[in-house]
Amino acid sequence: MLHCVKLVLCLTFxxxxxxxxxxxxxxxxxxxxxxxxxxxxxxxxxxxxxxxIAIPKQDGRTAFIRSPKWPNGVVPxxxxxxxxxxQKDIIISAMTEIMKNTRxxxxxxxxxxxxxxxxxxxxxxxxxxxMGKTMQKGAQDLSLQIPGCVHHSVALHxxxxxxxxxxxxxxxxxxxxxxIQTQNIVxxxxxxxxxxxxxxxxxxxxxxxxxxxxxxxxxxxxxxxRPTIVPTTSEGRNxxxxxxxxxxxxxxxxxxxxKYYSCS
Numbered sequence: 001m002l003h004c005v006k007l008v009l010c011l012t013f014x015x016x017x018x019x020x021x022x023x024x025x026x027x028x029x030x031x032x033x034x035x036x037x038x039x040x041x042x043x044x045x046x047x048x049x050x051x052x053i054a055i056p057k058q059d060g061r062t063a064f065i066r067s068p069k070w071p072n073g074v075v076p077x078x079x080x081x082x083x084x085x086x087q088k089d090i091i092i093s094a095m096t097e098i099m100k101n102t103r104x105x106x107x108x109x110x111x112x113x114x115x116x117x118x119x120x121x122x123x124x125x126x127x128x129x130x131m132g133k134t135m136q137k138g139a140q141d142l143s144l145q146i147p148g149c150v151h152h153s154v155a156l157h158x159x160x161x162x163x164x165x166x167x168x169x170x171x172x173x174x175x176x177x178x179x180i181q182t183q184n185i186v187x188x189x190x191x192x193x194x195x196x197x198x199x200x201x202x203x204x205x206x207x208x209x210x211x212x213x214x215x216x217x218x219x220x221x222x223x224x225x226r227p228t229i230v231p232t233t234s235e236g237r238n239x240x241x242x243x244x245x246x247x248x249x250x251x252x253x254x255x256x257x258x259k260y261y262s263c264s
Contacts, residue, residue, distance in 0.1 A: 040126060043141065050167055050192050052128040067132025067164035073261045076111040080122035087150045091121060094155035101254045105263030106163065119162055127154050132164035153247045157213055164260065168212040169229060172198040177208045179230045189221040204259045209252040210239035217244030
């Protein structure tokens with residue numbers, strides 16, 4: 001039942017708190033998943049950072065202020081009518097992963113008239129989500145383009161953004177674990193690799209996670225097929241070919257999600 005849809009979402013990004021950002025992704029043509037056949041991420045009322053995180057268009061906006069949690073961990077959802085039953089099942093399986101791994105501390109439920117804000121999952125242009133509970137009323141969009149974005153891992157990644165997390169490699173301590181190969185990044189896309197300061201982001205006191213579902217691929221935004229992110233630790237080098245290619249949440253993803261939502 002998606003009255004408490006049993007969902008399990010692979011999440012591995014650092015806790016999304018206050019983040020200084022540069023809203024310059026409107027011209028991004030690549031996508032963080034390395035998928036082909038996708039439209040450029042686009043929304044009429046938002047701009048993008050880090051490729052797939054939507055932020056409301058506001059004049060002079062330069063920072064994403066603390067990502068609000070969904071009250072009591074309850075996320076009302078509705079699907080656009082364009083999705084087939086099979087496509088809905090793929091997305092629901094990502095929700096179920098999250099619910100299962102948080103022991104229903106985070107729950108996806110069907111939207112009813114009593115919910116002032118809900119997550120509207122629709123086949124927009126590209127794969128993207130807002131970060132945390134952004135809206136005060138009405139539908140908050142999460143785009144999973146048909147068919148390119150309708151994969152378990154992609155749905156999981158975007159749902160975790162919606163729960164309030166950013167990408168793992170933007171952590172303040174990122175440079176202790178990976179090196180960014182700027183010479184291999186598509187021109188104009190280097191801002192996608194910005195790192196947050198310790199006053200702007202919260203790692204929740206948990207280690208860097210090369211295996212996070214929220215980590216970029218090693219060749220994200222590559223202009224020549226060569227790595228744009230290279231692990232610099234022995235542990236990380238074992239993950240280089242797997243970064244950003246996971247199908248489920250890592251153990252640390254689960255720990256971070258549970259800690260952020262004060263799950264037992």
